Amino acid sequence: MTTLGTKIRKLRELKNFKQDHMAELLGISTNAYGKIERDETDVSHDRLEQIAKALDLTVTDILNFDEKMIFNMMHNKDGIYNNGGPFYNQFPEDLKKLYEDKIKLLEEKVEYMQREIERLKEGR
Incomplete structure (x- = not known):
């Protein structure tokens, strides 16, 4: 089963976004964003909604990817x-x-x- 962090990374790559761009959109450091993609930190529902918005997707799109x-x-x-x-x-x-x-x-x-x-x- 693909982890949430991997799904987020793949979707970010498909959008041709860099990690630092995503971090800036989310108002966090690039290091903190990298931890999300590496599944080194828990992602709250609010944060997941922010990520979905930054990727112009829905939370459901991310979870079902x-x-x-x-x-x-x-x-x-x-x-x-x-x-x-x-x-x-x-x-x-x-x-x-x-x-x-x-x-x-x-x-x-x-x-x-x-x-x-x-x-x-x-x-x-």
Whole structure:
């Protein structure tokens, strides 16, 4: 079972937020925020609501987050992203958008790296 801290970390990473940005939004030190993600401190309901607000999610979204389940549901049996799957429409729109944006960003990075490799091969 994925811990609360891990869920928060994964969702923060999907938003492309740094720990210091989250800490600033929450009004705590980066070290204190890191302890939340490492499950070294208990998270009150109020703090969890603050984290959800900072991530533009709900507390329920955070608590129900399961990256493996979502990842598997967004891929067909051949492992190819198909923007759906039998349960795709059951996820909150903001969570679907979060994953779609992250996938798009990664695809753009791959394209950029491929262009850079070609440029370096040509000696430019």
